[in-house]
Amino acid sequence: MSIEENVQTVKDFFAAIGRGDREGLLALVANDIEWIIPGEDWPLAGTHRGRAGLTNLLETASKAMETSAEPREYVAQGNRVLVIGFATGKVKATNKTFEDHWAWAITIRDGKVKNIREYIDTQALARASEMRADSAP
Numbered sequence: 417m418s419i420e421e422n423v424q425t426v427k428d429f430f431a432a433i434g435r436g437d438r439e440g441l442l443a444l445v446a447n448d449i450e451w452i453i454p455g456e457d458w459p460l461a462g463t464h465r466g467r468a469g470l471t472n473l474l475e476t477a478s479k480a481m482e483t484s485a486e487p488r489e490y491v492a493q494g495n496r497v498l499v500i501g502f503a504t505g506k507v508k509a510t511n512k513t514f515e516d517h518w519a520w521a522i523t524i525r526d527g528k529v530k531n532i533r534e535y536i537d538t539q540a541l542a543r544a545s546e547m548r549a550d551s552a553p
Contacts (some may be wrong), residue, residue, distance in 0.1 A: 417524065417527055417528075419492045419493070419494070421527065422488050422492055422495060422496075422508075422524040424496055425444060425497075425501060425524055425527060425528070425529065426487075426492075426524070426529070427487070427527050428440075429444045429445075429522075430485070430487050431460050431487065432444060434484075434485070438471070438474060438493050441470075442471075443469065444528060445470060445528055446525055446526070446528040446529065447466065447467060448465070448466060448471055448530070449465070449469075449528075449529060449530060449531070450463060450465050450471070450530070450531045451463070451464040451465075451470060451531075451532040451534075452531075452532065452533045452534065453473075453534045454534070454536070455538050458541065458542070459476050459544065460476060460480065460543065478516070479508070480507065481505050481506060481507050481508055482505070482508065483503050484503075484504055484505065485501055485503040485518075486502050486503065486521070487499045487500075488501050488502060489501075490512060493522055496521065496522070496523055496524075497521075497522045497524065498519060498520070498521055498522075499520045499522060500518075500542065501517075502515070502516070502518070503518060504516075504517070507541075507545050509545070510546065510547055511543060512543070512544040512545075512546070512550055513544060514540045514541055514544035515537075515541070516536055516537045517537055518537065518543065519534075520532055520533065520535070521533045521535070
């Protein structure tokens with residue numbers, strides 16, 4: 417696949433996420449997708465494998481937070497697409513908002529998203545997830 421086709425696949429992937437189109441999203445990913453979110457002691461952190469792992473990640477994310485991501489720049493070489501973006505959102509358990517400047521390194525294989533490695537503002541998300549001792553959840 418060409419670099420332009422790989423970038424389009426990634427743009428289609430983000431569009432499906434933005435629409436909440438899980439079926440469209442699953443059609444764009446490899447059966448053995450691997451999505452890595454750094455961190456620990458956070459519900460979304462870890463390595464999520466396969467379509468079942470992706471589905472579980474999306475369900476966990478929708479229960480834990482409201483978020484809106486805006487990809488702003490695509491940089492591609494070969495089968496890799498780096499996406500630089502910005503997100504805003506709210507952690508539901510704390511009702512705290514966050515702003516997140518992020519970058520995702522995405523690998524495309526045979527026209528499908530094979531691997532995602534997120535680089536996110538973990539401090540912003542940790543702050544938004546913090547529960548105060550004197551407040552109820």
